[in-house]
Amino acid sequence: xxxxxxxxxxxxxxxxxxxxxxxxxxxxxxxxxxxxxxxxxxxxxxxxxxxxxxxxxxxxxxxxxxxxxxxxxxxxxxxxxxxxxxxxxxxxxxxxxxxxxxxxxxxxxxxxxxxxxxxxxxxxxxxxxxxxxxxxxxxxxxxxxxxxxxxxxxxxxxxxxxxxxxxxxxxxxxxxxxxxxxxxxxxxxxxxxxxxxxxxxxxxxxxxxxxxxxxxxxxxxxxxxxxxxxxxxxxxxxxxxxxxxxxxxxxxxxxxxxxxxxxxxxxxxxxxxxxxxxxxxxxxxxxxxxxxxx
Numbered sequence: 001x002x003x004x005x006x007x008x009x010x011x012x013x014x015x016x017x018x019x020x021x022x023x024x025x026x027x028x029x030x031x032x033x034x035x036x037x038x039x040x041x042x043x044x045x046x047x048x049x050x051x052x053x054x055x056x057x058x059x060x061x062x063x064x065x066x067x068x069x070x071x072x073x074x075x076x077x078x079x080x081x082x083x084x085x086x087x088x089x090x091x092x093x094x095x096x097x098x099x100x101x102x103x104x105x106x107x108x109x110x111x112x113x114x115x116x117x118x119x120x121x122x123x124x125x126x127x128x129x130x131x132x133x134x135x136x137x138x139x140x141x142x143x144x145x146x147x148x149x150x151x152x153x154x155x156x157x158x159x160x161x162x163x164x165x166x167x168x169x170x171x172x173x174x175x176x177x178x179x180x181x182x183x184x185x186x187x188x189x190x191x192x193x194x195x196x197x198x199x200x201x202x203x204x205x206x207x208x209x210x211x212x213x214x215x216x217x218x219x220x221x222x223x224x225x226x227x228x229x230x231x232x233x234x235x236x237x238x239x240x241x242x243x244x245x246x247x248x249x250x251x252x253x254x255x256x257x258x259x260x261x262x263x264x265x266x267x268x269x270x271x272x273x274x275x276x277x278x279x280x281x282x283x284x285x286x287x288x289x290x291x292x293x294x
Contacts, residue, residue, distance in 0.1 A: 018055065019078030020225055026056035026082060028217040032111060033203040033256055036139060037062050040260065044135045046106035052095045052126075053113025057083035063109065064088070071105075073098050096121040104131045112140040115181075119188045127194035132265035136195065138185050139258035142178045143221075145214070148246050149239060156238035157223065160231040166223040178257055185259045195261035207254040211243040214250075 018025060040063075041047075047068045051060040054072030056079055063070050064087070072090035074080040080090040091098065095117050108126045110117070126136045144150070157166065179200070186198035209217075215236050218224055224232050243250060 018220065018222075018225055019076040019082075021219070022056050022079050022082040024216065025079075025220045026058065026086075028213070028220050029056075029058055029112075030141065030207070030254065031062055032059055032139065032141075033205065034062070036137075036201065036203055036256060036258060037066050039201070040107060040109065040135060040137045041066050041068065043260070043262075044107040045131065045133045048105045049107045049109060050105040050129060051088075052108060052110040052122075053116060054083055054088065054090060055079045055111075055113065057086050057088040057090075059109060059111035060088045061086065063107075068107070096125055098125070100129045104129055104134070106131055106134050108134070108136045110136075110138045114138040114140075114185060119185070120191075123188045123192050124194075127192055127263055130263035132263060134263045135260060136189070136263065137258055137260040138182070139201075139256060139260075142175060142255040142257060143217075143252075144173070144175075144255075145209075145252050146246075146250055149214070149242050149250055152242035153218075153235065153239050156235040160234050161223075161227060164223065164227075175255060178255075182257050182259045186261070189259070189261045194263060196264055198259050198261040201258040201260065203256040203258075205254050205256075206251055208249055208251045210249045211240055214243060215240055 037059075049060075049063050049068045049070045051057075051063070051070055051072045054060050054070075054074045055076075057072060060070045060072055060083065070088060072080070072083055072088050073093055073095055074083065074090050075092065075094045077092050080092045083090045093099075108130055110122075114122065130136060145153075157164070179202075182200055186200060189195045189198050218236060218239065219232055224235065227235075
């Protein structure tokens, strides 16, 4: 899977590319572990949830099913429209620029999206909108298919898009690289002085992908969303042939990582100014400087 560029919150065009095919994104992207959802809900003081960079509402619907009232904030109007059609109220804005108008929440979640948000401004905004003892939960998947699938993808990508910043990415990265990225998120939360000591969680499942399912997911990732259709098709042909060679399906360990922290009651965090986002002035969108895939 492609690696995100350094400081991904600055990559505005890439961040805005996921709504190109919102229905595909919603169909192909996996949900999140029910154990993670249950743990966040159980550790929050109430049912009011703000979903930051909610995309098509994949995580939000899981929290709704767990009994929560969820509001989404999403900068891509196409993704927001899809989520609304699935029953999620969404306000179109970048999280750093979004005006809560005095509203506060028991929980703020960011599923596969925090890396599109300026880390300092995002942490301050989360503290602003959380009630005392409210919980921030940042989480995402680590997609690492086996070498038999990953290496043909990387070779095809280098061939058809040699000038892309993704072309130089390593074929596979150790899980520790992703964990280090989430540790960076935790460090940012500590710097605010508005959260208790962050926790890092990990959830592992084995997931089997059939050929067509994996080929449906790949175009929703950041390395392919902006490629011309003919180049994407060439990459998918190479990956499809590789999956056919291993029997038409493969099983991989799907790891979901999370950083979560409770907002302390010290001070009037909701009145604290939000630091300006560096670079673009806004965050963009939903396994790197922070390394979850996009």
